[in-house]
Amino acid sequence: MNKPLMATDRRPGSASLRGKLSSPQVILQLMVLPAVLAMVIFNFMPMFGMLIAFKETDLTDGIFGGKWVGFAHFKEIFEDDRFWMAMHNTIGMSILKLVITFAAPILFALIMNEIRSNAYKKVVQTISTLPHFLSYVIVATLCLIFLDPQGIVNHVLMSLHLTKEPIEFMAEAKWFWGLGSALDLWKETGWGAIVFLAAITGVNGEVYEAARMDGAGRLRCIWHINLPAIRSTIMVMLILNIGNLFYGGSNFDQSYLLGNMFNTDRSYTLGYYTLDNGLIQMRYSFAAAADLIISTLSLTLLLLTNWVAKKINGSNIF
Amino acid sequence: MNNSFRKSREDIIVDTLVWGLSLIVLAATFYPLYFVLIQSLNDGADAAKAPIYWFPRDFSLENYQLVFKQDLLLTGLKNTLLRTIVGTTATVFVTSMAAYALQRPNLKLRKVYVSMGAISMYFSGGLIPLYLVLNKLHLLDTFWVYIVPYLFGFFNCLLFMSFFRNIPEALTESALIDGASEFKIYWKIIIPLSMPVFATVSLFVAVFHWNDYFISSFFITTESLQTLPVILIRLLSLSEAQQEIQRYIGNNTGSSVTLESMRYATLIISIAPITILYPFLQRFFVKGMLVGAIKA
Incomplete structure (x- = not known):
């Protein structure tokens, strides 16, 4: 070279x-x-290695060996009920999270921008971004402690007479999707707000002065100045979020750490499906085929959203 | 824009709402962590009798003493620390060095490298092919599987590059004329001028290493190589934690540590470093992030 x-x-x-x-x-x-070598070995070789999805491979074969089997794995996956269950849960959870957790950081950034005391603003920002840096293991542990039938949440609910019996949050499948969204909300709202807050802070002070002169109150300033200022940021974030629907950020963590035999109907996601078949049952090619399906879907979705966004208002992230 | 006008009714409503909502967010974020802290500082048997919500009732450090006496947890802590320090240093070095070279206009094949980076950011081969590659390289189940595959990340590289670009080129050029090598310029001029972005990326990488449980769960089988988050997961499964407790109580009669109280102490130990460091690092990374966000 x-x-x-x-x-x-x-x-x-x-x-x-x-x-x-x-x-x-x-x-x-x-x-x-060193950087180029790292990319070639740990990014590009695995990309090439996706070909094992069309082979029958074991551990000693590696990514270059194995016998070609065509679309056999794909056929089996499409006939597998657990795959469709994982697909259903992944899409359901991701869409619920998109609805619940997408607006929260925007709202929170608008609120933070209205805080007049700089010291207090700093405290709010520091504390609210902290959970982003906690391991999902810790978040999951906190969740188990707080939502335990004898835990503090049930204690409060019962003393407010909102429920007679303690709610089995972890053992009833119907709670799982909502739970996942709530954890995301707790962990990422403050962090997500930073990008939007930066965009609002970038607005020239004179714009507000002019608006005030024209008699605009604070709510009208928010509506006519702050929101338009973050419009393009919102679009970019939305596209990235939709593109991530199938991998769904925290879906795997929640599925792996909080899933159990009682809630598996709602907690079993695509990320876990790959892991389960690949590293646990050691069906490497089969799992790689599942992964290939997921990444193809993701990529298609990302490009499609980007194309739609471009048609609508000319913002384009690539 | 404040205080130049008298407060209107709208101002009062907005201010009240802002205070109310921000206090709710503060409480919701802070209280769970505080709750864990007070439980960890309370006598285990006492906490089991009646719930504690505001302050430790029967102050005790025994939970922490127990945690620091356990080989399993100590090994986890040691591995996590080692991995975080070695991994962060190595990754920040490799990434920033590459970033310096990648923003030098005279680097040959620059476009090729940058497009490789961009591709690596948006596409991945997925878990299974990576696992097979790691297996072939005999990295599985060694300490190095924590470090080597994660030496370079293009997103962090972009953060470095955009920061380096804002450093006046005259500095680099005059040093080159004086006969300094490119590496020396990177080492002696660029690094000292780029502390905010180094702090930002170091924080990101260190947090990744400190928090990760995936690698130690699936790429590591030897118990002596496990990290703290995995130990925490194991403490979550009751039976194993019970055994650990039994082993401890076996030679410490009269101890009042419970499964719960030990779990709380372990949680605090793994939350503490980032919670203590974070407020100091925050002012750097907001700066470093913004530069990157504008470029990216």
């Missing part, structure tokens, strides 16, 4: 090996080399 670069080196006269090795171009190439 380095040979042709040498020919066009800045100092073609320096023929000694030492001179060549210390030429700026070689040093720059050496500086990107």
Whole structure:
């Protein structure tokens, strides 16, 4: 790879090996080399390795070996009830999360922008972004502690006479989707608001002055200045969120950490399906085929949303 | 824009709403963590008798003493720390060094590398092919599986690149004329000038390493290589935690530690580092993030 670069080196006269090795171009190439190697080995080789979806592969074959079987795995997946159950749960949970958790950061950013005390604003921002940095293991543990039949949430619900018997949040499947959305709301609202807050803060102060002169109150300022200011940010975030529907950010974490034999009808998601078949049952090719289906769907959705957004208002993320 | 006018009725309504809602968000975020803290500082047997909501009733550090006496948890803590320190240093070094070279206009094949990065950001081969690659490279079930596959991330690289671009090029050019090598410029000039973006990316990478449970759950089988989050998951499964407790109580008669109280102490230990560091790092990363967000 380095040979042709040498020919066009800045100092073609320096023929000694030492001179060549210390030429700026070689040093720059050496500086990107570890990163490029890491990408080739851990990103591009696995991408090529998706071909095992059309083979029958075991651990010793690796991504290059195995016998070709065509679409056999795909056929089996489409006939697998658990796949459709996972698909149903993934799409359901993702759409519910999109509805519930998408508006919250926007609203929260608008609220934070109206806080007049800078010190208090800082406290709110620091504390509300903190959960984003907590491991999902911790969030799941907190969830189990708080929603336990003897836990604090049931205690409060019972003392308010909202329920007679403790609610079995983890053992009844019907709660799972809502629970997943609530956890996302708790973990990501503050963090999600940062992007929007930055866009609002970028508005020139004179715009507000002018609006005030014209008699606009604070609510009208929010509606006519702040919201339009974050419109393009909202579109970009929406596209990214919809594109992520099938992988669905926290779906896997919730499915793996909070799923149990009682709520599996609603907690079994596509990410878990891949893991279950691949690393646990060791059907590598079968799981890779499932993954290929999911990523094809994701990519199609992402491109489609982007295309629609472009048609509607000219914002385009690529 | 404030205080130049008398408060109108609309102002009062907006302010009240803003205070009310922000206080609710604060309480909802803060209380669960505070709840865990007070339980962890309370005597285990006492906490089991009646719930505690506001302050520790029977203050005790025994839960923490128990946690720090357990080999399993100590190993987890040690591995998590080691992984976070080594992983963050290595990743930040490889990524920032590449970012420096990638924003130098005279780097050959620059376009190729950048498109490779962009592709790697949007597409992935998925879990299974990666697993097979790691297996072939004999990285599975070694400490290095925590570090090596995650040495370079293009998103972080973009954050570095956009920050480096704002550093006046005259600095680099004059150093080159003075005979400094590109690496020396990166090491001696660029790094000291780029602390905000280094703090930001270090925080992201460190949080990833500290929090991750996936790699240690599925790419590691040896118990002595497990990390703290996986130990936490195991504590969640009752039977195993019960055994640990029994083993401890076996040689500490009269102890009042319960399964619950030990779980709380472990939670606090894994939450503490980020909670303590975060307020200090926050001012850096808001700056570093914004530069990146504008470019990206």
